[in-house]
Amino acid sequence: MNPLDATRLSAELRSEEACATCGSRVAGLCKPMDAASLDEISAEAERLTLPARSVVFREGDSASRVYSLMTGIAKLTRLLPDGKQQVVGFRYPGDVIGYTSRRDYSFDAELLTGATLCRLDRPKLDKLLGRFPQMERRLLDLCVQELTATQEQLVTVGRRPAEARVAAFLISLLEARRRRGKVERTLDMPMTRADIADFLGLTLETVSRSFTAFRKRGWLREPEHQKVELLDVAALSGLADGTDEV
Amino acid sequence: MNPLDATRLSAELRSEEACATCGSRVAGLCKPMDAASLDEISAEAERLTLPARSVVFREGDSASRVYSLMTGIAKLTRLLPDGKQQVVGFRYPGDVIGYTSRRDYSFDAELLTGATLCRLDRPKLDKLLGRFPQMERRLLDLCVQELTATQEQLVTVGRRPAEARVAAFLISLLEARRRRGKVERTLDMPMTRADIADFLGLTLETVSRSFTAFRKRGWLREPEHQKVELLDVAALSGLADGTDEV
DNA sequence: CGGCGTTTTGAGTGCTTTCAAGACCGGTGG
DNA sequence: CCACCGGTCTTGAAAGCACTCAAAACGCCG
Numbered sequence: 001m002n003p004l005d006a007t008r009l010s011a012e013l014r015s016e017e018a019c020a021t022c023g024s025r026v027a028g029l030c031k032p033m034d035a036a037s038l039d040e041i042s043a044e045a046e047r048l049t050l051p052a053r054s055v056v057f058r059e060g061d062s063a064s065r066v067y068s069l070m071t072g073i074a075k076l077t078r079l080l081p082d083g084k085q086q087v088v089g090f091r092y093p094g095d096v097i098g099y100t101s102r103r104d105y106s107f108d109a110e111l112l113t114g115a116t117l118c119r120l121d122r123p124k125l126d127k128l129l130g131r132f133p134q135m136e137r138r139l140l141d142l143c144v145q146e147l148t149a150t151q152e153q154l155v156t157v158g159r160r161p162a163e164a165r166v167a168a169f170l171i172s173l174l175e176a177r178r179r180r181g182k183v184e185r186t187l188d189m190p191m192t193r194a195d196i197a198d199f200l201g202l203t204l205e206t207v208s209r210s211f212t213a214f215r216k217r218g219w220l221r222e223p224e225h226q227k228v229e230l231l232d233v234a235a236l237s238g239l240a241d242g243t244d245e246v
Numbered sequence: 247m248n249p250l251d252a253t254r255l256s257a258e259l260r261s262e263e264a265c266a267t268c269g270s271r272v273a274g275l276c277k278p279m280d281a282a283s284l285d286e287i288s289a290e291a292e293r294l295t296l297p298a299r300s301v302v303f304r305e306g307d308s309a310s311r312v313y314s315l316m317t318g319i320a321k322l323t324r325l326l327p328d329g330k331q332q333v334v335g336f337r338y339p340g341d342v343i344g345y346t347s348r349r350d351y352s353f354d355a356e357l358l359t360g361a362t363l364c365r366l367d368r369p370k371l372d373k374l375l376g377r378f379p380q381m382e383r384r385l386l387d388l389c390v391q392e393l394t395a396t397q398e399q400l401v402t403v404g405r406r407p408a409e410a411r412v413a414a415f416l417i418s419l420l421e422a423r424r425r426r427g428k429v430e431r432t433l434d435m436p437m438t439r440a441d442i443a444d445f446l447g448l449t450l451e452t453v454s455r456s457f458t459a460f461r462k463r464g465w466l467r468e469p470e471h472q473k474v475e476l477l478d479v480a481a482l483s484g485l486a487d488g489t490d491e492v
Numbered sequence: 493c494g495g496c497g498t499t500t501t502g503a504g505t506g507c508t509t510t511c512a513a514g515a516c517c518g519g520t521g522g
Numbered sequence: 523c524c525a526c527c528g529g530t531c532t533t534g535a536a537a538g539c540a541c542t543c544a545a546a547a548c549g550c551c552g
Contacts, residue, residue: 162540
């Protein structure tokens with residue numbers, strides 16, 4: 001179950017089925033909480049539903065709220081003075097967005113798809129963290145995981161050639177799905193070539209060329225808009241970590 | 247005061263002067279602790295001194311210990327199968343190294359200078375975190391700060407041209423010194439051109455050329471080995487975030 | 493059936509890398 | 523004391539990979 005997605009509908013949240021709404025296998029902030037605690041949490045949080053392309057918050061906004069993504073996918077971006085932007089990460093159901101020790105958010109959070117979120121005022125969250133140590137520990141774990149993922153991304157952007165970066169991105173999509181326990185053959189990929197390029201430190205043309213190359217090699221298919229099917233995961237991961245050409 | 251650097255010498259640690267050993271203005275893990283708590287912490291931790299180039303731990307080692315850097319500078323690196331490496335961060339006095347929720351460390355930690363560290367077994371740390379909530383909160387804050395810094399680094403590596411990356415690195419050195427409350431005119435820079443290149447996703451030659459260019463423009467001096475003096479911080483930060491050429 | 497945003501593809505340029513050689517520096521041993 | 527040695531840094535020239543600019547194709551929506 002998701003950390004912050006305990007809502008006023010706590011009765012729902014206590015049942016296995018209700019959790020399925022936000023992904024029953026999702027490992028969110030509330031994962032370690034018991035039913036009684038969830039009651040208290042749900043009294044503080046509120047649920048909201050937003051359409052695709054909504055801005056959840058912007059870099060520089062006062063960091064007064066913390067969100068937990070229940071459904072949908074978000075991108076986190078930082079903007080440079082010259083207009084270029086860097087995607088610092090994508091977020092999936094179960095992820096916490098906007099927790100920081102700074103006064104302001106350090107990136108934009110924007111939805112790629114329609115999404116439902118659980119929102120909590122920072123003072124209320126702090127109160128809850130004080131009351132439920134296992135929740136604070138969970139938040140720390142999530143933070144460490146994000147840090148590791150960002151370091152991994154740094155390796156990708158800093159040291160891999162273009163096609164390897166795109167391959168690594170596709171593998172990371174697969175990983176994200178696996179964590180959520182999904183099993184469909186095709187992956188949802190709501191990000192545009194430009195989004196992917198901004199994530200990988202490339203241009204959208206280079207990303208497009210890589211996709212074309214992979215398609216021609218029979219490594220993937222795009223059965224419909226914003227879906228990918230990876231046909232040769234071994235080839236892709238081989239390319240991603242350079243375990244092919246030497 | 248430093249989080250994990252409470253040692254068996256707790257009496258020392260309680261006094262302002264003793265803290266100066268590990269940098270009195272350093273904001274480490276034990277920062278929020280009172281003297282009585284430090285007693286308990288120091289009973290668990292041990293201090294060690296290591297020479298330059300020591301390996302504190304390697305990627306893949308069992309993550310059974312957590313370290314706090316008291317003095318010295320460390321680099322954290324990830325190795326790619328093809329031998330290239332990426333520096334995911336440098337660590338300065340007051341930083342915690344090796345806390346993870348995974349079973350193994352996800353990067354190498356290596357000392358650039360001689361250093362003193364405070365070492366704590368993971369089970370003991372967990373026990374302490376359970377007993378001292380303010381310590382756990384502090385660890386969470388440090389983790390969020392690291393995450394923000396790594397995201398910033400992602401922007402640098404992904405979206406800035408070579409010279410801007412080097413400029414950004416120099417500014418980050420300045421920042422790190424400011425946080426430690428130092429005031430000397432020159433900065434310690436124990437990292438080699440290769441270290442810097444691996445941090446910035448460049449080659450050592452490109453880093454060298456950037457330094458030469460900055461020197462020729464009068465933006466910096468290197469009065470002695472492993473020292474830099476920034477003569478025109480404005481020019482460097484302008485270049486770093488692209489606020490000059492447009 | 494238009495219109496608009498996204499994606500694809502092409503051609504040429506350029507920044508960074510690669511490869512190579514020499515300079516510099518500190519440490520070591522004769 | 524000085525010559526030698528290994529590692530680091532600098533500099534040059536050439537090559538390559540990704541970028542830029544440009545235009546056409548595609549697909550979705552109204």
